[in-house]
Amino acid sequence: MSLKNGIALSIIPQILLVKGLGNQTQLIETYYSNGLYPLISKFFRGLLGWIPFSLGDILYFILIVLAIGYCYKNRGNIWTNKLGFLRNIAMVLSIAYFTFHFMWGFNYYRQPIGEKLRLGETNDYQELVDFTKALIAKTNEAQFKITGDTGIKVQIPYTQEEMFQKSLEGYRLLSRKHDFLDYEKESVKTSLFSTLLTYMGYAGYLNPFTNEAQVNGRLPNFRFPVVAGHEMGHQLGYSAEDETNFIGYLATINNTDDYFQYTAYAYALGYCLNDIRRGDKDIFNRLLTELNEGVKLNFQEMREFWKSYENPLEPLFKSMFNSFLKANNQPKGIQSYNAVVSLLVAYHKAYPL
Structure with missing residues (x-):
């Protein structure tokens, strides 16, 4: 339970960190956009590029089905434990927020191509x-x-x-x-x-x-x-x-x-x-x-x-x-x-x- 709370609450320092790093354009450009990100991108393109259909589309579909199924199965508990349900939503959003920025999102703060x-x-x-x-x-x-x-x-x-x-x-x-x-x-x-x-x-x-x-x-x-x-x-x-x-x-x-x-x-x-x-x-x-x-x-x-x-x-x-x-x-x-x-x-x- 404390782990779930910690993950859910971690979205706050994550947002602050992203906004802080967002002002460091050259830092993002050097160490993320031209450092870490190309390695991530090439790895996943090499891993999934040969598959003729979109694995990401299937992933989204599965996640949506699981979310709907979870809400239906636990509809009674959700109604009686609203704070716990909101905590679970915050936990999922926190994980998604971290993964999004690590995998791609920090590129929103890189050096503009016009400057390059x-x-x-x-x-x-x-x-x-x-x-x-x-x-x-x-x-x-x-x-x-x-x-x-x-x-x-x-x-x-x-x-x-x-x-x-x-x-x-x-x-x-x-x-x-x-x-x-x-x-x-x-x-x-x-x-x-x-x-x-x-x-x-x-x-x-x-x-x-x-x-x-x-x-x-x-x-x-x-x-x-x-x-x-x-x-x-x-x-x-x-x-x-x-x-x-x-x-x-x-x-x-x-x-x-x-x-x-x-x-x-x-x-x-x-x-x-x-x-x-x-x-x-x-x-x-x-x-x-x-x-x-x-x-x-x-x-x-x-x-x-x-x-x-x-x-x-x-x-x-x-x-x-x-x-x-x-x-x-x-x-x-x-x-x-x-x-x-x-x-x-x-x-x-x-x-x-």
Whole structure:
């Protein structure tokens, strides 16, 4: 009983320790993100990567079933011993909190990738507009190169497994430019709960306890390569969503495959156009007319995909994830995905399209 109490109460000093270490960015970067974490990540990727299905999904399912079974079996004791039940919940949360940060979570406090790449700050609206125009030209060019017709949408002909393998090739080529983004020991899979993820509004996730990168298997192929690159970026120890959006783009755009390059250009373009629309709708509408019809059809494909799975619970799941991100050193929450735009603009000032 005293052991259970001790484990339950240990969550308090754990939280204080994490918040204290969270202010020591260089310490985290040196000893965790570039020290302990790569060993943990490579070990689990090597251990579980060869398994063709997601062991992490099965683990979550078993834990949920056990929790429901425990509550049902002990419903009488729970009602009469509420403090004991709350203590047990605190004990489970304490263990999960420790395991999460040890296995992956401390990466939320590492050095930002913009500093590592020595990228300057950029908030200039005209720079964004100029970069978006360049992206439109690249996206149109890539679309026409594949289809030979500006009015036909791109259909990526690869299987999901083939796209996983091509993503590895993209990372291999990217590591020649930025060696800290070298990816070894593949462990990226489609989630067993892809339908549930779609209804929740998620394109993928990293299981921090098994280090398996999960991609929503229901995604249209038009978006699949960049999402795979995004989740693999999480495996490299980058937790911030804007940074893994950026890494996923880099890994996909550096691929020699024409289809992958097209998806990367279109992915970046979508975020940039959204930022421009928030700033000036007239400029947004003018830029939209410059897009090939085939590109617009691919964007429409994604809108219709997500719209077909809209449901009343999706905002709740998004709100929960928003709170999770804010609790883990991402003050913008779910909006941090959109912060990739400043990274894209700054990067391509140093490395023009």
